[in-house]
Amino acid sequence: MKLLKNKNEYIKKIVICLCLTISLGGSVFITKGRYDDNKNIKEEVLEASKIDTDSNTDETNNQYKLLLEHLFDYRNKAILDQNEEILKELYDTNKKFGLWAYEHEVKKMKYIKSWSDKQGVDFKDIKTKVIVKKIKEKEEDLYGIICTVSTEYKYSYENQKDVINTFRIGTYHYLNVVIRDNQYVIVKEWYTDPFEDSLNLENINSNEIRNYIENHEKAEIQLTKEQEKAINYAHQYCGAAADEEFGLKFNNKYKDFNPDGGDCANFASQILFESGRFKKNATWNYCNGDGTKAWVNAQGFKNYMLNSGRGSLIAKGSYNDVYKEAYNLRPGDFVGYEKGGRITHVSTVTGQDSKGYPLVTCHNTDRLLVPWDLGWSNKAIRFHLIKVNY
Numbered sequence: 001m002k003l004l005k006n007k008n009e010y011i012k013k014i015v016i017c018l019c020l021t022i023s024l025g026g027s028v029f030i031t032k033g034r035y036d037d038n039k040n041i042k043e044e045v046l047e048a049s050k051i052d053t054d055s056n057t058d059e060t061n062n063q064y065k066l067l068l069e070h071l072f073d074y075r076n077k078a079i080l081d082q083n084e085e086i087l088k089e090l091y092d093t094n095k096k097f098g099l100w101a102y103e104h105e106v107k108k109m110k111y112i113k114s115w116s117d118k119q120g121v122d123f124k125d126i127k128t129k130v131i132v133k134k135i136k137e138k139e140e141d142l143y144g145i146i147c148t149v150s151t152e153y154k155y156s157y158e159n160q161k162d163v164i165n166t167f168r169i170g171t172y173h174y175l176n177v178v179i180r181d182n183q184y185v186i187v188k189e190w191y192t193d194p195f196e197d198s199l200n201l202e203n204i205n206s207n208e209i210r211n212y213i214e215n216h217e218k219a220e221i222q223l224t225k226e227q228e229k230a231i232n233y234a235h236q237y238c239g240a241a242a243d244e245e246f247g248l249k250f251n252n253k254y255k256d257f258n259p260d261g262g263d264c265a266n267f268a269s270q271i272l273f274e275s276g277r278f279k280k281n282a283t284w285n286y287c288n289g290d291g292t293k294a295w296v297n298a299q300g301f302k303n304y305m306l307n308s309g310r311g312s313l314i315a316k317g318s319y320n321d322v323y324k325e326a327y328n329l330r331p332g333d334f335v336g337y338e339k340g341g342r343i344t345h346v347s348t349v350t351g352q353d354s355k356g357y358p359l360v361t362c363h364n365t366d367r368l369l370v371p372w373d374l375g376w377s378n379k380a381i382r383f384h385l386i387k388v389n390y
Contacts (some may be wrong), residue, residue, distance in 0.1 A: 041113050061132045068147060069186045071163050071177075073130040076151075078343070080123055090186055092178065097188030108195050116155070116373060119357075120210040124164060125154040128348045131248065141179045142187070146238050148248060149191075157355055159214050165353040167346055167374075170195050170240020170248065172364035193327060194365040197339065198377040209323060216327065218356040227332040230275035231350045237270070239366035250363070255289040257296055263363040265301040266291060268334055268346045275332070277390050299343040302336045305386060314385040319373055327371060329358040329385055335372050336384035343384065347372065 071090065084106055091105075092098035116123055134146040152168045166202035177191035225232070236242060237251040250256055250263070254270055257263045269286065272278045280286065284294040284304055294304035305311030311334075315325035329335070329349045335358075337345040347360035351369050359369040373383070 002088055005270075036359055061135075064132045064135055064143075064145060064147075067184055068145070069128055071149075071186075072130070072149070076126040076128070079105075080126065081113060082109060084109070088252070090184075092185050092187050095115050095187050097176075098186055101186055101189050101246055104193075108193075111195055111198050111377070114206075115377060118204050118206040118209055119165065119268070119371070120158050120214045121155040121165075122158060122161075122215075123153060123155045123372070125152075127152045129244070142176060142177075144174070144176050146174050147172075150240050157214060160354055163354040167359065167370040168241045168368040168387075169370065170238070170242070177318060177357065178192065192365045194375045195376075197381060198375050202379065204319060204377070209320075210288065212324065213355055213357065216355050216357070217329045218352060218354060219327070221330055223331060224277075224390050226275040226277035227330075230271050230277075230332045230348070233274040234267075234271045234348055234350050234361040235368060237267070238361050238368050239363060239370035240359075241366040254286065255291075257291070260296075262298070262345075264345050264347070265298045267347075267363040268301060268348050269295045271348050272310075272388065275390070283308070298336065298346050301346055302343045302384060302386065305334075305388070308388070311386045311388050313345045314387050316384045317382055318379070319377065319381070319383065323373070326358055326383075326385055328387070329372070329387070330387070332388050332390055334388065336386060337376050338382040338384060339358050339378075339380060345376075 008052075015299035041107075062255050078084075087105055087109070091102040093102050111389060112123065112255045129150045129152075131148040131150075132145065133148060134144075136144040138144050142162065149171050150168060151171070152166060154164050154166050156162070156164050171191045171194065173189060174192045177184045177186040178187055179185075236246045237249075239250050240248045242248055250267075251270065254266065257266045266286075269284065269291070272361070273286075278284075285292045286295050291302035295301065306313060314328050314333075315322040331350050334351055335347050335349065336343040337347075345362070345364065347367065347370075349358050349359040349372065351359040353359055353371065358372045360372045361368050366386060376383070
């Protein structure tokens with residue numbers, strides 16, 4: 001594959017820019033539904049999971065890693081500054097996929113601002129790390145890139161500015177970029193959008209909720225050995241959101257059910273089983289790459305936990321209904337997210353932030369210690385807060 005034109009000069013310019021700008025990061029996206037007329041994208045992303053970075057030279061991978069991280073850094077500075085014009089410069093809005101990506105990124109930017117207002121926090125920094133999986137030159141100066149992106153967010157509460165809280169989101173991207181005036185411009189991109197269900201916060205009384213959250217204190221929690229094992233397992237195998245020392249991968253002892261519709265319940269089941277507290281049985285079981293409905297299906301998992309007595313309901317309802325009760329969640333418990341009358345996602349609680357706000361870790365998308373409602377603020381979402389009986 002041909003390398004970028006004037007590579008050394010371009011890399012030098014990027015390094016200078018990185019030294020002069022705030023180091024931030026993030027992820028570009030287009031909603032999955034808008035790719036109905038370009039179905040090959042999803043197949044290419046799934047195929048990328050089988051490709052090792054060794055398929056390209058280290059020099060090439062490092063070159064594109066630097067360029068992509070600079071692109072994401074620049075974009076996320078725009079997100080922090082709420083600057084739509086800077087965002088627009090990064091997309092080819094004359095192309096429909098580029099325009100859609102830009103429009104959706106604007107919605108994401110507004111959502112992050114709305115959620116932070118509700119929460120009473122300021123985002124301080126966003127940093128991105130990229131692992132390039134595959135690069136293909138589609139035509140002159142047009143490149144298809146498949147990569148894993150780990151994005152770390154830092155925030156502090158407005159009345160606790162000296163305390164920094166950190167969470168991480170991992171995503172898997174397919175994007176096409178063109179090189180114009182020695183910079184990347186996004187023509188199209190696909191990835192599982194962690195904010196897809198949160199386009200507005202119109203149903204939330206921000207002042208009342210913000211005051212309650214800001215005045216809350218972090219609880220002292222004593223964990224059992226099983227809870228500690230569950231947390232450590234979740235943090236090690238949360239995929240692209242995990243610490244780099246763990247390889248940003250799922251546990252290969254278990255099948256990845258993402259191609260079959262989702263891996264969130266499978267991961268939640270793994271966490272419970274690997275804690276050593278819960279044994280498999282005929283209803284809740286995984287063996288030889290196959291799992292029962294209670295193991296791999298979000299609705300089935302929630303029903304099994306309650307019906308078996310392994311879990312008990314703390315509260316359920318809209319965010320307004322349950323946000324106070326959420327402070328009763330402890331590491332090892334889980335949250336079920338109901339949409340359209342069914343549980344479509346589950347996340348495991350693995351920590352709390354400086355105000356005691358519960359933090360969750362999960363697959364789909366990969367999350368590490370993320371505030372439990374972030375990305376799930378649509379008024380149609382109902383939450384099921386489940387205590388696990390360790």
